[in-house]
Amino acid sequence: LEEALAQWTGLERALLFSTGYTANVGVLSALLGAGDLCVQDKLNHASLIDGARLSGCELKRYVHGDIDGAARQLDARPDTAALVATDGVFSMDGDVAPLRELADLCRTQGALLMVDDAHGLGVLGPQGAGSVAEARLSQDDVPLLMGTLGKALGTFGAFVAGSAVLVDGLVQNARSFVY
Numbered sequence: 001l002e003e004a005l006a007q008w009t010g011l012e013r014a015l016l017f018s019t020g021y022t023a024n025v026g027v028l029s030a031l032l033g034a035g036d037l038c039v040q041d042k043l044n045h046a047s048l049i050d051g052a053r054l055s056g057c058e059l060k061r062y063v064h065g066d067i068d069g070a071a072r073q074l075d076a077r078p079d080t081a082a083l084v085a086t087d088g089v090f091s092m093d094g095d096v097a098p099l100r101e102l103a104d105l106c107r108t109q110g111a112l113l114m115v116d117d118a119h120g121l122g123v124l125g126p127q128g129a130g131s132v133a134e135a136r137l138s139q140d141d142v143p144l145l146m147g148t149l150g151k152a153l154g155t156f157g158a159f160v161a162g163s164a165v166l167v168d169g170l171v172q173n174a175r176s177f178v179y
Contacts, residue, residue, distance in 0.1 A: 001016060002016055002159065005147070005159050008129055009133065009147070010129065011139045011162055012161075012162065012163050014160065014161040015159060015167050015170055015171060015174075017157065017159065019157070020118050020150075020158040021047040021050075022176035023146050023176070024047035026170065026175060026176035027051065027160050027170060027174060028054070028055050030169065030170055030173040030174040030175070031169075032056075033055055033056055034056045035081075036081045036082065036083070037073075037081070038060070039070055039082060040061050040062070040084070040085045041065065042061045042063060043090050043092065044061075044085060044086060045087055048116055049061075058077070060073040060076075061073075064090075074105070078109075082109065083111060083114060084111050084112070084113050084114070085113075085115075086099075086102060086114075086115055087116045087117075088115045088116060088118075088120040088124075089118075089124070096120070096131050097115070097131070099135040099142070100135050103137055103141035112143055113143060113144065114144035115145050115146070117131050117146065117147050118148040119151060120134070122151065122153050128152065139163060143162050143166060144162045145161045146158065146159070146161075
């Protein structure tokens with residue numbers, strides 16, 4: 001299943017989790033720590049916010065969909081390891097994040113981009129591969145993709161996809177996966 005999910009989403013590897021909540025909490029707490037920065041859209045799912053809080057990093061939130069606001073948050077801490085996290089499709093409003101602009105911003109600022117596409121997978125993009133595929137973005141643009149299997153796919157579970165190195169790191173360090 002992990003191989004099929006990686007191939008479907010166009011990413012190198014995928015790792016299964018029991019839920020989207022445990023995936024997001026596991027990823028953010030594995031990748032971020034004290035002294036790091038996580039920048040998030042104000043309308044992100046609670047699991048992204050909780051993951052950042054549990055990691056001990058500094059969490060900054062920007063006005064919904066405001067690329068300039070995200071840039072200001074990153075500019076305030078230019079020498080800090082940073083991750084930008086966003087929903088692909090926002091569950092309450094149904095709007096799609098400005099993924100191309102976020103990918104450009106992260107590339108310029110040297111930040112990692114993570115997209116929670118729980119509500120985009122199975123709905124948007126070629127063969128339902130999600131909002132990242134719909135925006136024609138690659139693994140280089142969006143190094144981390146989280147998707148759930150319980151929305152459009154109608155089953156249970158979640159996955160995180162990215163490079164083999166990143167996924168190997170999660171296998172070793174994402175507590176919600178390990179335990």
